[in-house]
Amino acid sequence: MRTRAASAGFGLLLRRQYLLWWIFAVNFVLAALATLPTALSMAGVMGHSLYSNRLVTGFDVGVLIELLMRPQVNGGTTLALFPLVFLVFMLLVEGGILVSYRQDRRLGTGEFFGAGGKFFWRFVRLMVCMLAVLVPLFFAWGALSNWSDRLSSNSPNPYAGFQLELSGGVIFLLVFLALRLWFDMAQVRLVATEERSVLRALRWALGTTLRSFGSLYWLFLRISLTSWIVLVVVVWIWMNFVPHEHMGLSFLLGQFVLLFWLAARLWQRAGETVWYERRIETVLPN
Amino acid sequence: MRRSSRSYPMRFRYFISLASMALVAAAAAPSLTAKRQARPETAKPAPKAAEPSQAPSPPPAQSISGPLTRPFSVRVVAYEINAKLDPKKKTIDATETLRYHNLTGQPLDTFPFHLYLNAFQPQSTFMTEVHQMGTRGTDSGSGWNPAHYGAITVKSFAIEGMGDITSQIQFIHPDDQNVNDRTVFQVKLPKPVAPNDWVTFQIAFHDQLPEVMERTGYKRDFFMVGQWFPKVGVWWHGAWNCHQFHANTEFFADFGTYDVHITVPVNYITGAVGDKVSTTRNPDGTKTVTYQAADIHDFSWTASPRFHDVEDSWTGSAGLVHIHLLMSPGHESTTNRYLHALKGALSYFDKTYGPYPYDTITVVDPPNGALDAGGMEYPTLITAGTSWWMPKGVLEPEVVVVHEFGHQYWYGMVATNEFEDAWLDEGINTYSEVKVMDALYGPGRSALNIHGLTASDGEEQRLSYLSLPDTDPLTRFAWQYMNSQAYGAVTYGKTATMLLTLEGVIGEQTMQRAMRTYFLRYRFSHPTGADFLNTLNEVAGQNLSWYFDQAVSGTNILDYEVLSIRSSGVKWWEPRGKGGTLYDDTVLIHRKGDFVFPIQVRVRFDDGKIVNAQWDGRDRWIRFSYVRPDQVISAEIDPEHKIWLDRNFFNNSRTTDFQGLAVGKLAVYYQILDQWAAQLVAWLS
Numbered sequence: 001m002r003t004r005a006a007s008a009g010f011g012l013l014l015r016r017q018y019l020l021w022w023i024f025a026v027n028f029v030l031a032a033l034a035t036l037p038t039a040l041s042m043a044g045v046m047g048h049s050l051y052s053n054r055l056v057t058g059f060d061v062g063v064l065i066e067l068l069m070r071p072q073v074n075g076g077t078t079l080a081l082f083p084l085v086f087l088v089f090m091l092l093v094e095g096g097i098l099v100s101y102r103q104d105r106r107l108g109t110g111e112f113f114g115a116g117g118k119f120f121w122r123f124v125r126l127m128v129c130m131l132a133v134l135v136p137l138f139f140a141w142g143a144l145s146n147w148s149d150r151l152s153s154n155s156p157n158p159y160a161g162f163q164l165e166l167s168g169g170v171i172f173l174l175v176f177l178a179l180r181l182w183f184d185m186a187q188v189r190l191v192a193t194e195e196r197s198v199l200r201a202l203r204w205a206l207g208t209t210l211r212s213f214g215s216l217y218w219l220f221l222r223i224s225l226t227s228w229i230v231l232v233v234v235v236w237i238w239m240n241f242v243p244h245e246h247m248g249l250s251f252l253l254g255q256f257v258l259l260f261w262l263a264a265r266l267w268q269r270a271g272e273t274v275w276y277e278r279r280i281e282t283v284l285p286n
Numbered sequence: 287m288r289r290s291s292r293s294y295p296m297r298f299r300y301f302i303s304l305a306s307m308a309l310v311a312a313a314a315a316p317s318l319t320a321k322r323q324a325r326p327e328t329a330k331p332a333p334k335a336a337e338p339s340q341a342p343s344p345p346p347a348q349s350i351s352g353p354l355t356r357p358f359s360v361r362v363v364a365y366e367i368n369a370k371l372d373p374k375k376k377t378i379d380a381t382e383t384l385r386y387h388n389l390t391g392q393p394l395d396t397f398p399f400h401l402y403l404n405a406f407q408p409q410s411t412f413m414t415e416v417h418q419m420g421t422r423g424t425d426s427g428s429g430w431n432p433a434h435y436g437a438i439t440v441k442s443f444a445i446e447g448m449g450d451i452t453s454q455i456q457f458i459h460p461d462d463q464n465v466n467d468r469t470v471f472q473v474k475l476p477k478p479v480a481p482n483d484w485v486t487f488q489i490a491f492h493d494q495l496p497e498v499m500e501r502t503g504y505k506r507d508f509f510m511v512g513q514w515f516p517k518v519g520v521w522w523h524g525a526w527n528c529h530q531f532h533a534n535t536e537f538f539a540d541f542g543t544y545d546v547h548i549t550v551p552v553n554y555i556t557g558a559v560g561d562k563v564s565t566t567r568n569p570d571g572t573k574t575v576t577y578q579a580a581d582i583h584d585f586s587w588t589a590s591p592r593f594h595d596v597e598d599s600w601t602g603s604a605g606l607v608h609i610h611l612l613m614s615p616g617h618e619s620t621t622n623r624y625l626h627a628l629k630g631a632l633s634y635f636d637k638t639y640g641p642y643p644y645d646t647i648t649v650v651d652p653p654n655g656a657l658d659a660g661g662m663e664y665p666t667l668i669t670a671g672t673s674w675w676m677p678k679g680v681l682e683p684e685v686v687v688v689h690e691f692g693h694q695y696w697y698g699m700v701a702t703n704e705f706e707d708a709w710l711d712e713g714i715n716t717y718s719e720v721k722v723m724d725a726l727y728g729p730g731r732s733a734l735n736i737h738g739l740t741a742s743d744g745e746e747q748r749l750s751y752l753s754l755p756d757t758d759p760l761t762r763f764a765w766q767y768m769n770s771q772a773y774g775a776v777t778y779g780k781t782a783t784m785l786l787t788l789e790g791v792i793g794e795q796t797m798q799r800a801m802r803t804y805f806l807r808y809r810f811s812h813p814t815g816a817d818f819l820n821t822l823n824e825v826a827g828q829n830l831s832w833y834f835d836q837a838v839s840g841t842n843i844l845d846y847e848v849l850s851i852r853s854s855g856v857k858w859w860e861p862r863g864k865g866g867t868l869y870d871d872t873v874l875i876h877r878k879g880d881f882v883f884p885i886q887v888r889v890r891f892d893d894g895k896i897v898n899a900q901w902d903g904r905d906r907w908i909r910f911s912y913v914r915p916d917q918v919i920s921a922e923i924d925p926e927h928k929i930w931l932d933r934n935f936f937n938n939s940r941t942t943d944f945q946g947l948a949v950g951k952l953a954v955y956y957q958i959l960d961q962w963a964a965q966l967v968a969w970l971s
Contacts, residue, residue, distance in 0.1 A: 031961040039953035043944075050922055050939040052948035058738050060730070062745030064952070066935065069752060079960050086964035090971040127970055153655035156506055156592070158616030158674045161654075180969060239737045247951050254958035261965050 005278065006219050009271025013263060016100055016270075024262050026089060028255070034082035041074035042067060057245050091127065095119030097266070098191040101273040115191075122190050125198045130183045137175065144168040174221075181220045182209045184269065188276045212279065219271050227264035231257055287422075287501065287536060287662050287690075287712070358581040358643060358699075359810035362387050363542030367515055370549040370572075371589060376504045378493040382515055385486045386479070390521045393478035397487075398458065398528035401469055402513035405531040406436030406496040406503075409466035411459075415533035419769035421500065423658045426770070436496035436503065440471070440516060446486035448476045461530045461765065469531040470519075489516050498652070498659045501669070502586075505656035508614070512586035512664065513537065522703070522812060529705040532765035534773040536697075536704035536711070539583040541810060549574045550589045557595075557612045557648045558587035559667045581643075581810060582665035583701055588612065588650045596621055600629050604641035607632065614653035616674040620683050624649055624670055627684035630726040631691040635718070638798055639695055639805040647694070649687060661686045663693030679736030681727060685743060688726075689719045699809040707815050708773070709760040709838075713781020714818070718801075720744045720782055744786060748930050750779030755933055756841040760784070761815055783930045784837045790928025791833065792826040800825035836881050837931060843879035846903065846923050847937035848887075850874045853917035871918040873910040877903055879933065888925040891916040898925075919943065 013020065045067060046052035054060040067073060096112035098119075107115065145165065152161025186198070186205035195201050209216055234257045242249050369380035388394050405412035408430045420426035444450040457468045479485040493514050496503040502512040519528025520540050527538060550556060552573045560579025567573050579585065596611035609628065613621055628649060636642055648667040652659040660671025668690035672683040692715040696702075702710035723732035723743040734741040754775040757768045767773035789797040804813075804821040819834050836842045856868040873889055887899045893916040901908050912918070922939035924932065932938060 027961050027964060028957075031957045031964065034960055035953050035957040038956060039949055042952055043946075043949045045936050047944050047946070047949055048939075048941045049936045049945060050920060050941060051935045052945045055948040055951060058740055060745075061734055061739055061741040062749060063935075065749055066752070067952075069749070070934070070936065076956075079956065082960050083964040083967040087967050087971055090968040094971060123971065130970060154506065155655075156615070156653070158614075158654040162675070244738045244951075245947070247947070247954055250951075251954045251958075254954070258958065258961050258965065261962070265965070265969075 005215075005271050005275040006222065006267075008274040009219075009267055009269075012101055012104060012270040012274060013267045015104065016106065018106060019097055019100060020259075020263050020266055023090075023093065023266075024259050027086060027258065027262065030082055030086060030089075034078040034085075037078050038074045038076050041072055045070050045072050059244050091123050092116045092120055094123055094187065094269075095191060097269060098187060098273060101270050102191060102277070119187075119190060122196070122198055123187060126183055126186055126190075126202070129198065129202060130179065133179060134176075137172065137179075141168070141172050144172075177221060177224060178209075178213075178217060181216060181272075182206055184220075184272050185209050185216070185276070188272050192276060192281070208280070216272075216275065219275060220268055223264050223268050223271065227261050230260050287693075359541035360389065361542045361581070362389060362540035363518060364545075365515070365542065365585065366545045367585075368547045368549075369515075371509065371511075371551075371554075373507060373509070373551060373554075373589075376495045376509075378495070378511065378514065380491055380493070380515065382489040382491065383486060384489065384516075384518060385484055386518060388479045388481055388483050388485065391481050393480055394485075394521070395475045395478035396472055396526070397475070398460075398470055398472040398519040398526050400513070400517045400519065400528060400531070400537075401438045401440070401471060402517075402531050402537075403436045403438035403493055403495075403502070404468040406434055406499065407466075407468075409464075410469060410531070411462055411464045411467040412469065412500075412531045412533055414464065415765065419533065419771075421533040421770045422774075423499065431497075433497035434499045434503075435494065436499075437494040438514070438516070439492045439494075441490040441492055442488075443473060444488040445475060446488065451476070459530060460528065461532070464530075467530050470528050472528075487518075491516055498656045501659060501662040503659065505653060505659070507592065508588075508590040508653050508656050508659075510586070510588050510650065510652065510656070510659035510662075510669065512662065513584075514586070517584075520703075520812070527703065527705075529765075532705075534708070534767060534770055535764040536708065537584060538701075538703045538705055538812075541581055541583050541701065543578075543580040544582065544585045545576070545578050546585055546587070547574050547576045548587055548589070551591070553591045554589045555591065555593040555595055555612065556587060556589045557593070557610055557650055557667065559585045559648075559664050561646055579644075579666065582698070584664050586664040586667060588667075588669075590614070590653070592653065594618075596625075598625055598629075600632050602632060602636040602642055604636075604643050606645065607642060608646045610646070610648040611651065612648065613651045614656075616654065617651050617672050619674070620651070620672040620676060623678075623683055624651070624672075624687050627687040627726065628691055631688045631722050634722045634725055635692065635695055638721075639718075639802050640809070642694065643699075644694075647691070661690060663690045663697055665694070665698045668693070677736060679734060679739075681723070681733055681735070681743075684727065685719065685723060685733060688722045689715060692718045692722070695805055695809075700805055701810070701812050702814070703812060704764065706763050707761070708764040708777045709781040710813070710815060710818060712777045713760065714785065714801075716747055716778045716782035717785035720747060720786065744782070744930065747779045747782040748786075750775050751783045751931075752933060753779075755780070756843055759841055760838045780837075780931075786930040787837070787928065788822070788830070788833065790926070790930070791830070792822075792828075796826055832882075836883075840881075842881035843933055844881035844883055844929065844931040845877075845879035845933040845937075846883070846885055846929075847876050847878055847934065848873065848921045848923060848940035849876040849907070851889075851918050851921050851940050851942065853942075856913060868913055868915055869917050871912040871914055871916075873899075873918060873921040874907060875901060875910070875921075875923065876907045877905070878937075881931070883929060883931075885923050885929070886925065888922045889918055890920045890922075892919050917942075 051063065054063045093116045095118055096107060096116040099115040100107050100112065148161045148165040151164055155161065182205050185208060186201040189201045189204055234253050238250060238253050242253065364385040366383040367380055369378050371378050404410060407413060416424050417428065418426060440455060442450060443452045443455060451473055454473050455471050457471045459465065459467050460470065498505045498510060502510055517539055519526045520538055529535060544560060546558065548556060549572050552567060552571055556575050558577040559582060560577045562575060563578050564576045565573055592615050593612040596613055598609040600607045600609060611621060611624055632642060644666050646666055650667065650669040652669060652671060657671050660669050662669045670683060670687050676683060693711065696715040696718065697704065697711040704711055720743045730742050731740040732743040733746045754772045757772040758776045760776060760781055764773060767776065800822045803825050804818055807821065808817060823830050851873050853869045853871045856870050873887065875887060883903045885901050885903050887901065887910065889897045889899065889910065891914060897912065899910050920939060920941040924938055
């Protein structure tokens with residue numbers, strides 16, 4: 001009896017966990033490099049100051065604000081750039097990841113980056129398409145937000161604005177996840193068929209996602225839910241049980257959540273690949 | 287506005303009745319001390335309003351040693367107003383009778399009046415300034431919102447015995463040349479009012495309330511009615527003081543009595559300055575509520591069908607005070623927080639500065655969408671502000687209540703000119719707010735206290751000051767600040783920071799005595815900045831002008847830094863580690879700013895010994911040298927953190943060891959957040 005796609009995807013994630021550790025390491029190292037200029041500039045201001053002790057035991061927000069007001073403290077340009085660098089990196093490696101999952105084997109470095117390079121521009125075009133789809137969604141979110149503000153201000157019900165924004169936010173999040181699923185499936189399709197036309201892959205992915213929306217969306221959503229639950233639990237533990245001066249523990253908890261989030265995203269990729277193999281390739285003649 | 291001892295032996299009474307009025311009116315003889323009694327719980331039949339003292343010579347400012355006696359203040363004005371609210375049109379129609387007592391010592395034939403509501407028009411000075419530099423709740427450059435239109439129209443203006451002079455009304459612009467500003471008008475009387483004589487004005491007026499903005503207006507069926515009636519200027523220092531309404535200015539008025547009858551729909555719950563003395567149902571589905579108050583200088587009121595009136599009480603050295611908390615829907619979870627803060631403030635002020643002499647205090651909690659009405663003070667009535675989701679550790683509702691209550695002392699009783707000396711009410715009050723918040727919620731966490739994230743109210747004020755530390759002196763007229771932000775940073779933040787620093791100079795006990803003396807000496811009068819500073823000098827027993835010249839009238843920056851610490855062997859040419867090595871330890875202190883301030887420097891050595899050094903701070907730098915068998919490991923300026931005005935606390939100390947924990951902690955947080963942000967952005971790929 002075959003396991004469900006989510007379970008099979010999880011197995012695939014574990015078997016190919018070198019991908020997870022490797023991407024996590026890149027995420028970690030690049031972020032550390034991005035943080036370094038800011039940390040050094042902070043060290044220049046408070047590295048030899050007794051006033052900095054107010055940030056060690058407890059966390060005096062006033063001291064942090066005063067620190068950030070110092071002109072010597074780097075405003076964090078590299079911090080802002082790092083997410084974009086990581087985005088490009090992920091575009092570059094996703095082809096390799098999907099090929100590795102599809103073939104369920106460890107690719108050599110050249111093979112891995114060869115696959116990444118092969119699909120890089122197709123994935124960039126997919127991202128542009130996704131941004132185009134997201135634009136009206138963002139406008140709709142802006143409109144809902146304004147509506148919520150007006151409701152907060154004008155409705156006699158003090159909760160009305162918040163209720164609207166919360167329910168709207170949940171709906172927008174679910175819609176965003178559905179969109180992400182659609183584009184994920186297009187990526188899986190591109191890798192499976194090596195098709196060059198992004199639009200054709202998108203059309204196919206839209207039809208397939210809509211036809212099998214229940215099973216695919218549930219596969220995708222429950223993994224996302226798991227990552228959010230883990231985030232909430234870890235933050236709760238951190239806030240309630242980790243003293244502020246125990247930086248090592250804070251660091252480990254933080255990295256655990258980040259690793260879990262990354263694992264969840266790769267789990268979704270692996271699950272989608274398994275789903276595609278079982279539901280599409282078994283009925284399509286090769 | 288929020289941006290914004292000795293026990294008293296005699297208890298006194300604050301209630302308005304014919305009996306006390308008669309006694310006061312007859313008080314050519316020394317005024318009587320009345321004992322305060324608890325007000326009956328049920329509304330009593332409306333007694334006639336207390337009238338201004340008929341005494342030919344007004345009583346002087348209250349003695350600071352004797353009991354507080356009726357009348358508390360020199361009652362210059364007596365207002366009687368009948369007002370009817372139209373909740374649908376958001377308008378008020380009213381008649382006002384103002385009796386003015388000419389205590390100026392000279393004949394008066396010209397009277398200026400404020401018409402504050404006319405500020406809410408696009409060409410007014412107020413709105414022009416709001417557009418140019420912003421104010422609370424409105425950013426600079428904001429467009430005109432027609433909902434914010436407000437107006438007050440004088441329909442008729444007559445003087446008892448002199449006839450109707452409505453046609454004589456002339457708008458004036460004492461502060462600028464804006465002919466479109468209609469916030470001040472003056473009338474010239476057909477014949478002057480002789481010294482010590484009375485004149486009675488009969489005024490009919492019509493208010494169009496704006497959607498709530500800058501403390502006043504409506505939101506849905508909530509009404510906060512402030513600065514709503516023609517209010518006469520103040521004869522002060524030999525001239526009329528009646529400024530236009532500006533973006534950053536507040537108010538100034540004479541003490542007196544108020545007898546106000548407010549007609550609202552019968553289902554409306556009202557609150558107002560003073561005591562509610564009667565409620566009468568009218569046949570047209572309305573009711574008329576009467577409020578009376580004496581020894582106050584302004585009157586505002588509020589009405590909403592949705593208020594929940596929470597009643598409580600507090601007893602202080604002057605007797606029982608009735609508390610009315612008018613809570614809006616959804617804010618129930620803040621009720622006890624408001625009450626705790628209010629009672630704490632009442633107790634602190636009572637003990638530290640002097641008695642709260644009124645027998646009522648009303649706190650208005652504006653509903654959602656009406657926060658612009660929050661954080662405002664009127665005599666015996668303040669407005670607070672919260673949201674249904676306000677976390678317990680965010681102490682903003684408490685800060686607002688403590689601040690606005692503090693204004694009962696610094697504005698309500700010590701009634702300084704808010705147009706010209708805003709620092710004397712907002713600044714001194716912000717200092718008091720910091721003291722109360724620290725006392726009630728703990729130093730270091732009196733503004734924020736959530737899961738180890740902390741901030742103190744004093745820090746908040748200092749950070750506000752640091753945002754614009756050298757643009758304006760405290761003594762600048764409120765409308766002449768560089769911009770709205772500078773007004774806030776200097777008037778509130780710098781004044782509080784300046785007083786906290788002064789406390790470090792003269793000591794907390796002396797500071798408390800000075801503030802108490804200032805309050806007791808100048809309550810129910812209009813003191814100036816010089817009065818305040820002279821009181822500080824007097825009680826401190828020293829001339830502090832060296833400090834005031836820099837911190838109050840000046841814009842100098844205070845910033846001392848430990849430039850370097852160094853240890854080297856006295857016999858530096860010999861190899862290290864030889865027994866009995868002596869070190870030449872030096873600490874170099876630098877005055878970076880122009881502000882000269884005496885400082886203490888604490889030097890630590892590696893054997894644990896501490897040496898304290900003093901410096902008058904006058905020169906640009908000083909080097910402290912020690913020859914010791916141990917090496918210096920740290921030097922710290924102002925080790926007890928008393929110099930709040932210092933612009934940079936980080937450079938106040940220097941250690942030989944790297945203090946890596948804080949840097950590491952921030953680096954870890956930054957890295958985790960950046961990793962997470964990167965993962966979220968990667969969802970686009």
